[in-house]
Amino acid sequence: xxxxxxxxxxxxxxxxxxxxxxxxxxxxxxxxxxxxxxxxxxxxxxxxxxxxxxxxxxxxxxxxxxxxxxxxxxxxxxxxxxxxxxxxxxxxxxxxxxxxxxxxxxxxxxxxxxxxxxxxxxxxxxxxxxxxxxxxxxxxxxxxxxxxxxxxxxxxxxxxxxxxxxxxxxxxxxxxxxxxxxxxxxxxxxxxxxxxxxxxxxxxxxxxxxxxxxxxxxxxxxxxxxxxxxxxxxxxxxxxxxxxxxxxxxxxxxxxxxxxxxxxxxxxxxxxxxxxxx
Amino acid sequence: xxxxxxxxxxxxxxxxxxxxxxxxxxxxxxxxxxxxxxxxxxxxxxxxxxxxxxxxxxxxxxxxxxxxxxxxxxxxxxxxxxxxxxxxxxxxxxxxxxxxxxxxxxxxxxxxxxxxxxxxxxxxxxxxx
Ligand SMILES: C[S@@+](CC[C@H](N)C(=O)[O-])C[C@H]1O[C@@H](n2cnc3c(N)ncnc32)[C@H](O)[C@@H]1O
Numbered sequence: 001x002x003x004x005x006x007x008x009x010x011x012x013x014x015x016x017x018x019x020x021x022x023x024x025x026x027x028x029x030x031x032x033x034x035x036x037x038x039x040x041x042x043x044x045x046x047x048x049x050x051x052x053x054x055x056x057x058x059x060x061x062x063x064x065x066x067x068x069x070x071x072x073x074x075x076x077x078x079x080x081x082x083x084x085x086x087x088x089x090x091x092x093x094x095x096x097x098x099x100x101x102x103x104x105x106x107x108x109x110x111x112x113x114x115x116x117x118x119x120x121x122x123x124x125x126x127x128x129x130x131x132x133x134x135x136x137x138x139x140x141x142x143x144x145x146x147x148x149x150x151x152x153x154x155x156x157x158x159x160x161x162x163x164x165x166x167x168x169x170x171x172x173x174x175x176x177x178x179x180x181x182x183x184x185x186x187x188x189x190x191x192x193x194x195x196x197x198x199x200x201x202x203x204x205x206x207x208x209x210x211x212x213x214x215x216x217x218x219x220x221x222x223x224x225x226x227x228x229x230x231x232x233x234x235x236x237x238x239x240x241x242x243x244x245x246x247x248x249x250x251x252x253x254x255x256x257x258x259x260x261x262x263x264x265x266x267x268x269x270x271x272x273x274x275x276x277x278x
Numbered sequence: 279x280x281x282x283x284x285x286x287x288x289x290x291x292x293x294x295x296x297x298x299x300x301x302x303x304x305x306x307x308x309x310x311x312x313x314x315x316x317x318x319x320x321x322x323x324x325x326x327x328x329x330x331x332x333x334x335x336x337x338x339x340x341x342x343x344x345x346x347x348x349x350x351x352x353x354x355x356x357x358x359x360x361x362x363x364x365x366x367x368x369x370x371x372x373x374x375x376x377x378x379x380x381x382x383x384x385x386x387x388x389x390x391x392x393x394x395x396x397x398x399x400x401x402x403x404x405x406x407x
Contacts, residue, residue, distance in 0.1 A: 166373065
């Protein structure tokens with residue numbers, strides 16, 4: 001059973017309009033396999049009937065999830081910008097007062113090709129409150145392929161054009177042929193390793209800040225709940241969790257509370273839940 | 279909100295123009311630096327942003343940036359270079375001359391929109407230019 005030409009055409013046009021990603025003919029199998037979990041979650045047993053319903057209802061949430069499902073490694077520097085503003089203006093200055101040891105540990109838990117952890121690294125450099133601190137960023141992903149690119153720290157013109165203010169680019173990158181390479185002092189702050197969020201995290205230590213952005217969206221409710229619970233166990237009780245713009249803890253794992261930070265919000269372990277993690 | 283597009287390529291002006299119009303900008307165009315200055319001088323309502331190519335006949339983009347920065351009455355115009363010039367020292371030179379942002383060609387529509395967002399240039403729908 002494979003996806004019909006009609007359904008494929010609809011998905012291709014929609015994804016192109018929303019993400020600039022082009023799914024050429026021949027990618028039917030990819031579309032089928034990426035959309036099947038979403039189809040199942042919504043009570044369909046084929047992608048074709050799922051897409052037929054989508055064409056009829058144009059349910060905005062589902063339309064967005066289709067794009068998400070097909071852009072799984074999509075990322076950019078300072079993605080959505082607001083979280084990084086919150087990190088610089090709110091989260092880091094607050095943590096700075098609570099950490100006499102002048103060191104912080106950050107986890108980028110689905111780091112894709114590295115733009116996210118490097119954006120975190122750049123942000124810490126631009127935050128006077130933590131200037132001179134020891135900042136360790138652990139960046140993990142399921143995919144070895146994206147991790148290899150992340151470790152290399154080299155990005156194309158198109159990639160740096162997205163989301164990176166030019167002053168930041170010339171400050172933190174060097175030209176390398178036709179690409180741009182992250183400066184060694186920033187690269188040294190980030191340690192990349194493979195980690196599957198569905199499995200036990202292993203001995204990762206304790207984090208002050210966790211970025212878990214644009215990945216929960218791929219999991220079913222039970223998995224989301226389980227991941228959020230285990231993230232709590234590796235977080236400092238007064239730590240901060242960043243989720244993607246379309247993700248939340250509400251109704252998933254209510255041990256978290258949403259607190260405003262900058263123009264967006266972050267999540268913290270609720271006061272009455274903190275003792276359990278100590 | 280207005281935008282001025284300065285590029286000697288008509289095709290490029292059209293591409294950038296379409297993206298900006300879709301974003302809610304009213305656009306004006308010029309084919310080189312000198313024409314851009316003439317357009318600015320003729321405008322009652324100054325543009326919020328100028329997208330400026332580097333290599334143009336008559337007066338190039340870097341000279342234009344320098345000329346605009348020398349006029350205090352134009353200090354509120356945000357200047358963004360949109361060019362194939364991608365060497366690091368070029369970028370640094372443009373910034374030193376007074377450009378705020380720098381977009382390297384080729385770029386996707388998203389990239390231009392993201393730069394505008396970074397600069398806080400978001401026209402209010404239905405608002406007066
Ligand atoms: C859309 S990207 C998000 C990247 C980045 N966090 C951001 O917000 O820009 C999702 C990433 O999650 C990774 N991923 C998917 N399933 C995963 C899992 N079970 N464990 C760890 N990473 C996973 C994918 O490899 C991909 O790189």
